[in-house]
Amino acid sequence: MADLYIPIATRLILPSTKAGFVSYLKQGDKYVLYSTSGEQFSAEHQLRLEIQDVNTLYVHKDEEEELNAYVERYIARMLADGSIPMSARAEAWTRSANSVARDLFEAKLPPRQLQEQYNRFQRFITESATLFRSPRGLKELSKLIAHGYDIYNHGLGTAVLTACVLMTLDGGEDLLADCGGGAMLHDYGKLSLDPDLLKADPDIMPLAQRRIWDTHPILGVQSCATIPLSPESIHCVLFHHEREDGKGFPGRVKGEDIPLYARIVALCEHYDKLTRKQYYRPAYKPYEALKIIKQDKGMYNRDAFMRLVSVLSEADVASI
Template sequence: MGTITRAARPVSYFPVSPVMLFPEALRDFSVYIWKDGDFVLYTPSGQTFTSRHRQILHQKKITEVYIRGSEKAQYEKYIERNLGSILLDESLPIENRSKVFYEASSLVMQDIFDRKLPSSLRARHFDQLSDIVKNSIKFLATDNSLSAVAPFISHDYKTYTHCMHVFVYSVAVFRSYEMTESEIFEYALGALLHDVGKAKIPKRILNKRGPLTQAEREIIKEHPVHGVSMCAHLPMTQNTINCILFHHEKLDGSGYPSGIKRDNVPLPVRIVSLSDIYDALTTDRPYAEAMQPYEALSLIRNDLRENVDMNVFKRFVAILSGADIL
């Protein structure tokens, strides 16, 4: 580590885990640490971030480093370049790779939902998400990956983390069926984007504490159609679109937006729907506290059995049990 340089008049910084800095990878952004009430340069842009740099951070118990907000685009490109090789590098502890997956996904998803009532999903975000899905479904196919990701699943509800949780659960269930890799990719992309239409719902409604009015409920129900509309200009297959449009449909026909029932609800949509319900029940929401996994599954089995596919439910329970989530 070279001479410590004070950062002149910092404007904005964002935190990342040191796990996200891959030794020996090319990097065109500077890394800072927080020391004595100021941001201090740790490694400048262009300098190799080595295993020794990471070791020093570990020894000093530094769990967050910082990057200038003006260099966020460079950081995102750096993650894109390296994500696939990192996730599949079995020499790295699976816990570290799980953290990389979760933080890389969070970075893009949060950026999407932080935009104010966007009219469409940016092509750049779509390309980033496609790469994340492609690399992540390979990682999630490895042994013990679901168990390793589970500790990062937050119980504090945010729309972007909810989308990631639904993606993880759905991919695990997709894998239990005879689906091709291309099919899993298409369905998984739909699972990750299933609630993208909520980016067009006012936050005062999404985050409202207490019961919604009938008018507010009707606005919420528009999000699947908003989601498809936001993605209309993108090269999406019908399999992906179905997961976005129909994830609130129920087998008894009481769902929305179309009220389709039984065999008209595609199997992958049933999987995304169940994952969506389970994650919503097991995270703290503005209007309800999180349930324990067994409580949520009991409620689904006893009260929602007419709404969900019970064969999918049985597989879902077996997968969670096998990953020691229950």
């Protein structure tokens, strides 16, 4: 019977919020109703649970979708709340990221590839939570999410695609985790820029604005200094706008001087952004995005591009 219920830390049930699920207390082997769907939680709820030394509530598995929606809705607030134990906040982020990633996998990948690749990516999400098991790390992550879901979801979308391409290379779980973390945080530096600048089309910005915009990979590395990222993760943040022909930024690094995994992140970042609606244009369809990338031969590594096409289309890489 225990397998039918999902444990959730009581401190993650926030005052002045409503949830679309029923929660239960566990008394011996029985699950007893605690709150009904749509009931508003209060500080008194939390205090009463603390007085009774209750640290865990339970939600039936049939309502996991509603639980995920609640955590996603309030994840920035959960991560920023220093009174919530770090383990509970890391658990909340893991649940939120897994839920968003699952939606991205279903939207972007062919059904045949979905389950096996998602299971590996899910392990990365769980392991990457250790990156944020510090007050500072959780605070920085909450800033990224609170800034808006555009940057956060684009980061997760890039991480999903990067992981799928890396799986075709079989570089090992450590590289998958490192590059997934770097891909997820690649646009972190944009939090330091004027929000209005992020709404403009970089390709037609005045030169002075473009120079500022081009600094965001360096700003991202600087901002991530408080998070224990690996060198591979940092490379993904720093190099995600570099190009094969050396005409990228911020360092105009060329071809083989850019680690292959970072070139894969750059490619997946570009594709994911093209397929997302921006302030200055609608989203491109997947085939349109791939055509744009293919026509810009100085931008991408051909092998990485073929692998991305293979992931998206289930095609044999050798036949492309």
